[in-house]
Structure formats: C-alpha cells, structure tokens
Amino acid sequence: MKLKNIFIGLGCVLAFSSCTNEMDYHEYTVYGKDYVFTDFTRTSGFVTNIYSYLDSDLPSNGSLSSACDESEYAWSWSNVHDYYNGSWGPLNSYSLWGYYKAIREANYYLKEFPNADFSELKFDKDYQAQMNRFNRYQYEVRLLRAYYYFLLVRAYGDVPFTTNVLTEDEANKLERTPAATVFQFITDECDAVADKLPINYNDLKEDASTIGSVETGRVTRGMALALKARTLLYQASPLFNANNDLTLWKKAAEASKTVIDYCSQNSIKLGKYSALWGTDNWKASEMIFVRRIGDTNSPETTNFPVGMENGNSGNCPTQTLVDAYEMKTTGKAWDETESGYDPQKPYTNRDPRLSMTVAVNGEKWPSTNANLLETYIGGRNGLPISGATPTGYYLKKYLDGTIDISAQNSSGGKKHNWITFRLGEFYLNYAEAVFKYLGSADATNDQFTMSAKDAVNVIRNREDVKMPAFPAGLSNADFWKKYERERMVELAFEGHRFWDVRRWKEGDKFKSIVRMEISKDNSNYTYNRVIKNRIWDDKMYLFPIPDVEIRKNPNLTQNPGW
Known part of the structure; x- marks a missing residue:
C-alpha cells in the first residue's frame, strides 16, 4: 500500500456497526465528514472501523x-x-504498512471529531448515553493509534511517524522517526488516556440505552496499562537497548507491576490454562483485552x-x-x-x-x-x-x-477470539524486567518486593498446571534458560x-x-x-x-x- 494513499484524509471510512458482545466489521463506503459527524451511528461506525485493523x-x-x-x-x-x-x-x-491506513483514519477522526454536530439528536431518548460514548471515543482512538504504532515499531524499528492528516506531497516526504521517539509517544499516550477509559464497560450505567446494548469489545484502562508495559519491555530489550540501560529495565518492571496490581484490584486473576481458548475464552478470568473474531471453523x-x-x-x-x-x-x-x-x-x-x-x-x-x-x-x-x-x-x-x-x-463454526493481552504475560514480563534490573532471580528491593523467580512461580502454580517451583539460588544463566522455556511454553x-x-x-x-x-x-x-x-x-x-x-x-x- 502506498504511503501517499494511506495518509490522505480526503474521505472518511465508515463502518455501520455496533459493539455488543463482539465487534462486527462490515463493508465500508467513503463519505464526507459532514455526513459522518452529524449522526452518532455513523460516527460510531467510523470508530468501529478503526478497531477492525486490530491484529490476530x-x-x-x-x-x-x-x-x-x-x-x-x-x-x-x-x-x-x-x-x-x-x-x-x-x-x-x-508488509505491515497497512497499519498506516488505520493510523490515518485515527488521525482524521481526532482532527474532525471536535466539529461534530449532533444537535438534531438532542431530543432522542438515547442522546445522553450516545454522548457519553462519543466523548470517550477520542481516548479509544488515541489508544488504538498508539497500538498500531507499536506493531510498526516492533517490526521495523525507526518508522515514519505523524499525528496529522497529510497531503500526498507531505506523506511522500516523511522520514523515519527514531524508534525511541515512537516508543515515548506510545507510552505517553497510554498515560494520557488510561484514566479516561473504563475498567469494564458492563458497569457503565450512564451508557445504558433504550435498546439495552452493552459495548464489551472496546479498549479499556487495562489495555492502556498493558500496552505501556509491553512497549517498555521491548524498548528495554537488547534489540532496542544496545547499551543495556538499566533505567529502561526499571521502567519496564514498574509498568508490569502496575498491570499486575491493577488486575489484583479489579478481580482479574489467573485461572485454568485450558480456559485460555475456546468459545468463551474472552470471559476467562485473566483476560485484559481479547480480539473478537466471530464464528469460524x-x-x-x-x-x-x-x-x-x-x-x-x-x-x-x-x-x-x-x-x-x-x-x-x-x-x-x-x-x-x-x-x-x-x-x-x-x-x-x-x-x-x-x-x-x-x-x-x-x-x-x-x-x-x-x-x-x-x-x-x-x-x-x-x-x-x-x-x-x-x-x-x-x-x-x-x-x-x-x-x-x-x-x-x-x-x-464456533466463536474464536485472539488474546491480545492477558495477565499471565505480565508476570513473565515483570520477571524478565526485574531480573535484568536487579541482576538476580532472587533479588528484591523496597519497590520490587516480588522477585523474578517468585513471579514465574505464580504462573507455574496455576490450578491445572502445578509445576515445581523455580528453586532459589539459580545462577543467572540457569534462570534465563528456564525463563525462556517457561515463556515459550506459557x-x-x-x-x-x-x-x-x-x-x-x-x-x-x-x-x-x-x-x-x-x-x-x-x-x-x-x-x-x-x-x-x-x-x-x-x-x-x-x-x-x-x-x-x-x-x-x-x-x-x-x-x-x-
């Protein structure tokens, strides 16, 4: 896909759909902004289409x-x-360049949504619920854009970067932005939107409408925290951290600890390993964000x-x-x-x-x-x-x-769902980061009271796994070997x-x-x-x-x- 065609914001991609128990992505048609941003259903469809680029x-x-x-x-x-x-x-x-199309649509939405005019809808019964959703869309779109940039920087390193809607000429002059700058953008966006997003959409009484639909396939506060933590782990890793800057490992450990603490506070916990896939895996107790695929065999x-x-x-x-x-x-x-x-x-x-x-x-x-x-x-x-x-x-x-x-x-077919983020990953991410930062599998300090060894052992102690715990006193080489095996298995x-x-x-x-x-x-x-x-x-x-x-x-x- 040509970059010039990706960044041009002359039209809007519209998906007529709603978010109930799963995200439904339909064929789209190109309309003008005056058509999209004067009707809530069409605006919602535009945002939903940005979700449709999520990977699986x-x-x-x-x-x-x-x-x-x-x-x-x-x-x-x-x-x-x-x-x-x-x-x-x-x-x-x-090529993963197609994610720039999603980024272009996100940039376009974020540019145009302040001018949306839903005044003709203010007497609708669902008006307030719709406006509550609309006011939150900007934060959803910002998090999705950050996620798409993560998928690109993970694969390519330095990548073209913009938060603007570009002309054809501007798009074809973009240089590659250093990966460190893109990583910083991603983590900053996660920080900015996390508290603006709900923990669970089912609990949003103010979103209730006369048709009783509940939006459950959208990004949450947990996803913002998880994306930040995964991004920092990648940034701290040797591919992007040639000098082994320990402050990057510390930031990665802090962010993974935040995810673990968030999950503990919100009843997100490890369950059976066998519950991670199947028709209802999106309901599994440790899921943070799951990409709904739908019925297929x-x-x-x-x-x-x-x-x-x-x-x-x-x-x-x-x-x-x-x-x-x-x-x-x-x-x-x-x-x-x-x-x-x-x-x-x-x-x-x-x-x-x-x-x-x-x-x-x-x-x-x-x-x-x-x-x-x-x-x-x-x-x-x-x-x-x-x-x-x-x-x-x-x-x-x-x-x-x-x-x-x-x-x-x-x-x-039956329902299948792709795991984007789950709690188990972040015990492993925390273990890796705190091991690299503190220099030992057994080491702890006032901030990181759970050692790398103990974090891995939480995973191995699942009720349907119950593997022997990593012992104390492992050499760094032996711990790393066992950690890599554990990560590959889990x-x-x-x-x-x-x-x-x-x-x-x-x-x-x-x-x-x-x-x-x-x-x-x-x-x-x-x-x-x-x-x-x-x-x-x-x-x-x-x-x-x-x-x-x-x-x-x-x-x-x-x-x-x-």
Whole structure:
C-alpha cells in the first residue's frame, strides 16, 4: 500500500456497526465528514472501523508460529516458508504498512471529531448515553493509534511517524522517526488516556440505552496499562537497548507491576490454562483485552490432522517446542540429569500444558476423530501422506476439538477470539524486567518486593498446571534458560515467540528446528530427533521496508542488510 494513499484524509471510512458482545466489521463506503459527524451511528461506525485493523494470528494457512521455531507448516506452498528459506526481502516483504491506513483514519477522526454536530439528536431518548460514548471515543482512538504504532515499531524499528492528516506531497516526504521517539509517544499516550477509559464497560450505567446494548469489545484502562508495559519491555530489550540501560529495565518492571496490581484490584486473576481458548475464552478470568473474531471453523479445517475427513493439517508443533515442556515431577528439562525422562515414553510425566497444547501420537484428537492419532511414518496421520505432519505432532491450542468438519455432520463454526493481552504475560514480563534490573532471580528491593523467580512461580502454580517451583539460588544463566522455556511454553501460539527471539537478539535459535521422527515395529515405537536447518541472517531482526514504499518516498531509507 502506498504511503501517499494511506495518509490522505480526503474521505472518511465508515463502518455501520455496533459493539455488543463482539465487534462486527462490515463493508465500508467513503463519505464526507459532514455526513459522518452529524449522526452518532455513523460516527460510531467510523470508530468501529478503526478497531477492525486490530491484529490476530489464529492458526491459519501459515501463522507466525510457523515462521519461528514453535511449529512447521506442513504444506510447501505456504508463503510462511519465505521467512526462513531465503525468499524474504524488500520485494517480498510481507508488509505491515497497512497499519498506516488505520493510523490515518485515527488521525482524521481526532482532527474532525471536535466539529461534530449532533444537535438534531438532542431530543432522542438515547442522546445522553450516545454522548457519553462519543466523548470517550477520542481516548479509544488515541489508544488504538498508539497500538498500531507499536506493531510498526516492533517490526521495523525507526518508522515514519505523524499525528496529522497529510497531503500526498507531505506523506511522500516523511522520514523515519527514531524508534525511541515512537516508543515515548506510545507510552505517553497510554498515560494520557488510561484514566479516561473504563475498567469494564458492563458497569457503565450512564451508557445504558433504550435498546439495552452493552459495548464489551472496546479498549479499556487495562489495555492502556498493558500496552505501556509491553512497549517498555521491548524498548528495554537488547534489540532496542544496545547499551543495556538499566533505567529502561526499571521502567519496564514498574509498568508490569502496575498491570499486575491493577488486575489484583479489579478481580482479574489467573485461572485454568485450558480456559485460555475456546468459545468463551474472552470471559476467562485473566483476560485484559481479547480480539473478537466471530464464528469460524477455519482454524480447525486448516489444522486438524490429515487422515481424518476434511483434515488439512497445517501448523504442526515442533520437537523444539515440545522439548521446552519440563518434567512434571522434577521440574527439569528432558535432557537434564535425573530429570525422569523416559525416551520410550516421551510424553509421560510432562508439564500438563503440553497435553493441552500439542496432540501426540496415540491420543484421541480431536474428539470428532474416529481414530487415535497415528503420526508415525506409515501411520494414518503421518508421512509419507501428502500434507501430513513433518514434525510428528498436530496442534491443539486455539482449536475447538468438538467441531465436526466432516461433510455429512459438519457442525459449522464456533466463536474464536485472539488474546491480545492477558495477565499471565505480565508476570513473565515483570520477571524478565526485574531480573535484568536487579541482576538476580532472587533479588528484591523496597519497590520490587516480588522477585523474578517468585513471579514465574505464580504462573507455574496455576490450578491445572502445578509445576515445581523455580528453586532459589539459580545462577543467572540457569534462570534465563528456564525463563525462556517457561515463556515459550506459557505463551505458545499467542504471537510472542517470533518477536521475543528478535528483541533478545538470539536469532541463532531460528537457524534450525527439531522434528520428531516416529517409527513403529509391531507394537513398539522408536522416537528419533531430526534436525531441520533453516536460514537466519541478523538483518532479519527487523523487517525490510517494502521496496514500493521506498520508490515512492526518496526520504524513506532501508533497514540494514536488506
């Protein structure tokens, strides 16, 4: 998408929709500002359309999980392979530049909303409720704009930046703004709008209308605090903090602590790990903000095992990921001394989150599958069948195992929702930041009374997890190794791993993945780890600027190495 077309504010994008139990995004038409800002429904639709750009990465035909070491996409035709096969580049950039369209719409709204005239509606029964919502929209839009800038700076580093509605000529002269400046803008905006946003829309009696609708899909105070905390964690990380400025780690720890405290004060708490996905996962007790997707069976049709009717395989978890799940009894990695790992029973006595996330050979998955999984070579769901799992595993997380995708009994789609922010992430973010700031997993001070070790142990003590606690006295190297495993396990397939390895500047981890090759002899199975090499170059820490954008804007420079 051309930058000049993104920033021009000559028209308004309008989405006629309302926000009830989920955000509904409809086709839009271009109208003038006098049409949009004289009717509350049309103004509301405009704001709702800005929400429609929110990201999600539900397992599909090549999620980012398969662009890192969480999974491998089973079909060779998927573009996701370009991230590690040498095809990625400015001409094949997988551009995120489209977020500038959302930013342009936000800038346009923030410029024009003060001139809105709803005087003709003042005798409507719902007028006051509508005005309460309208007065809050400006803060919602500012937070959304900050979030979109985060998605851009995370990927590109220095990016073109503006809060104005630009002409074509102005847009095509924008230079890249330093990432530190963009990070500062994001955190400042979060601070500015947090107290203007509600904790829970269900409690807004002043928003009640005669039709009784409740807006529940919109950004909250918690999202503002969470975006600030995640932004500061990225800014403190090696990719953006080359000199390891400890004050940045301190700010990140403070912001994550604020999120944790906010959640404690507002009954947002850790629940079952298994509640993080499914039809009603947006109601889970630890959710801060969830992107509503709606009814679909796409994650199931693109990830259920080959070998069952209409199963197409897809994003197959790697052995690299499976190896991150420690042993349930000892809390040790599979390859550590006295871990309790049995190579003939590799999935026995493992972290319970493994069985919730990954489908393994010999188990019943999904529940609509008439047969037990056979992921071994020659099995019903294994190689050499076209599209069968190359890793020995199929995906469970984010999939609904009760959905029937067979031609005869198809149950159709069910609600799916993408986790944008949840409490569990911020215990991990806090642990990382306070560890980096205080220099030890056990260290505390008057401000940070919970140690990094203790923060991780909160996660491991979930009621359906109950993994052994990280012990006291871990060396820094041992803590970091265990922390990375914990983060990979807890946040698997939630869109973090692809970015975490980059912000840590540990890209060599992406030079290979491990597969599990399973063979069967009578009733005996043999499990053999196989290394699959991939291409990694340090230029991949940041995305390439799309070539088409550089050709249109002579002031737009390319990222190093591309």
